[in-house]
Amino acid sequence: DGGITQSPKYLFRKEGQNVTLSCEQNLNHDAMYWYRQDPGQGLRLIYYSQIVNDFQKGDIAEGYSVSREKKESFPLTVTSAQKNPTAFYLCASSITGGETQYFGPGTRLLVL
Amino acid sequence: GQQVMQIPQYQHVQEGEDFTTYCNSSTTLSNIQWYKQRPGGHPVFLIQLVKSGEVKKQKRLTFQFGEAKKNSSLHITATQTTDVGTYFCAARQLTFGSGTQLTVLP
Numbered sequence: 001d002g003g004i005t006q007s008p009k010y011l012f013r014k015e016g017q018n019v020t021l022s023c024e025q026n027l028n029h030d031a032m033y034w035y036r037q038d039p040g041q042g043l044r045l046i047y048y049s050q051i052v053n054d055f056q057k058g059d060i061a062e063g064y065s066v067s068r069e070k071k072e073s074f075p076l077t078v079t080s081a082q083k084n085p086t087a088f089y090l091c092a093s094s095i096t097g098g099e100t101q102y103f104g105p106g107t108r109l110l111v112l
Numbered sequence: 113g114q115q116v117m118q119i120p121q122y123q124h125v126q127e128g129e130d131f132t133t134y135c136n137s138s139t140t141l142s143n144i145q146w147y148k149q150r151p152g153g154h155p156v157f158l159i160q161l162v163k164s165g166e167v168k169k170q171k172r173l174t175f176q177f178g179e180a181k182k183n184s185s186l187h188i189t190a191t192q193t194t195d196v197g198t199y200f201c202a203a204r205q206l207t208f209g210s211g212t213q214l215t216v217l218p
Contacts, residue, residue, distance in 0.1 A: 042210035
């Protein structure tokens with residue numbers, strides 16, 4: 001963590017609603033990432049951004065959207081099109097793409 | 113996309129026993145990173161290996177990168193209860209292994 005924050009820690013939403021997860025870093029890192037983790041499983045890449053105003057889809061981008069208007073911020077929106085949104089969402093950043101990643105504390109999203 | 117296979121998925125050991133987790137890739141990796149995630153926490157970077165055949169040690173942890181740069185291992189000597197967690201390898205191409213969940217029984 002150390003300089004990368006995610007809020008809130010827990011988030012509850014009703015099915016059919018869009019929800020935006022916050023990720024902020026003050027490490028002056030160029031690259032930022034969003035991962036999804038399901039119980040007992042590894043990390044799956046949703047989106048990543050190597051520079052402001054640019055981002056690429058990861059392995060499971062369907063039903064998600066992102067923006068990178070500022071270097072420090074990389075919010076993730078979980079849309080109603082995401083079939084199974086309940087999961088642990090982790091944001092990370094690195095100095096450049098592909099280097100050591102520093103993770104935020106994560107947001108646990110529960111969709112009822 | 114590139115896949116990194118990690119085994120075993122789960123490992124239960126008695127405190128004091130050794131533990132090893134392995135990562136294998138079908139393609140050559142430019143580097144490999146290892147992370148540890150404590151129960152309920154987030155992944156924390158442990159180490160990065162870059163060179164073919166590289167071996168690095170951190171106290172009781174030994175990390176190896178294969179000669180062909182297609183596999184890597186993490187070995188923990190004399191496990192302690194503080195070693196509990198899930199260990200992930202990650203390839204430069206943003207691909208994480210599925211992790212090995214380590215349980216240490218006192």
